[in-house]
Amino acid sequence: MGKTVITFGTFDVFHIGHLRILERAAALGDRLVVGVSSDRLNFKKKGRYPVFKEADRMAIVAGLACVDEVFTEESLEWKGEYITTHKADILVMGDDWVGRFDEFKRLCDVVYLPRTDNISTTEILASVRAANL
Structure with a gap:
């Protein structure tokens, strides 16, 4: 059986940075499982x-060709359980989290991928708010 990659995120106001990290994560294995943070x-x-409701964000992520399975991430404390439940071989997170998920190296490989330059949901939302003033 091939390698399963797991990653997590809110994926609100979906943008090219989200797509790129999911594509790069998928390229590390044979199956990509994505935990989408619940609204709560x-x-x-x-x-x-989030700007977009949980169901909509999940549908957007699930609709991507590189994503094989999507589930709702209900708690940050359950990451280890999510890794185990989904039989993940590799956990992928953005490099803005370097070191924060090393505790899971006991369960799987942990890979931190570089963020896409010059794009972030926070910056997009700030620009939209500024334009509406």
Whole structure:
């Protein structure tokens, strides 16, 4: 059986950076499983709800050719369980998280991929807010 790659994210206001990291993650294995943060988890992490609802964000990610399976990430504390449940061989996260997920090296390989330059959801939202003032 081939290698399963797992990654996590909110994937709100889906942009080219999201697509690129998912494509690069998929290229590391034979199957890509993506945990999309629930609306509640996103509020807990960032103090705001996503622009797009959980079901819509999941549908967008699930519709990508490089993604094989999508599930709802309900808790940051359950990452190890998600890795085990989905039998992941590789955990991929953006390099803005370097070192933060090394504890999972006991369960699988951990790879930090570079972010796409000059794009972030936070910056997009700030630009939209500024344009609407």
